[in-house]
Amino acid sequence: MLFEIFEYISTFSQVVLLLNALILLWKFKRIPEKIRMIWPYIVIALITEIISRGLAVFGHTNLFLLHIYTLLEFLTWSLLYRMVFQNNSRFQAIFPWAVTIIAVLIIGNSIFLEPLSSFNSNAKTLVQQACRREHTCSTFIWNAGRRRVRSSSWRSFYNER
Secondary structure (H helix, E strand, O other): OHHHHHHHHHHHHHHHHHHHHHHHHHOHHHOOHHHHOOHHHHHHHHHHHHHHHHHHHOOOOOHHHHHHHHHHHHHHHHHHHHHHOOOOHHHHHHHHHHHHHHHHHHHHHHHHHOOOOOOOHHHHHHHHHHHHOHHHHHHHHHHOOOOOOOOOHHHHHHHOO
16 A cells, blocks of 8 residues: 555656656746756656666666766756856855865765665765755855845846846
8 A cells, every 4th residue: 555655656756747848848948048957957857767767667776876866966956056146256166166076975975885776865965955955055155244135146046037
């Protein structure tokens, strides 16, 4: 019973991902340029899901895909953040170094700590923290000490057409 529930959840998430990819293709020209930067992430996620499902159907392990996906997920989210904060010179000065260091840590984790045949929990946690918390940390750091806080990069990001 529990296995069937997880199977339905997995199938549902794959359908939602496929729908996102189709909507992105259908509305691509009408989507603002900066939001279009999410397309590499959706394509990589969709391809990874397809390969993962295929390997599972044929009885092969697909854990190694998580290591590859984690690195690609980090790099695609980094592209998005680079676009969002393109007008912030401090962020742009530190950004290439941060991306390089985190990418090396992800690769080093896959080589030395967690082999490709095991779960990639260390690097996955690092990527989730680095990508999804980036906005809060960078906004706080860049605006710290200023008397008047400028409008959020995200606000201008979503309002641009």
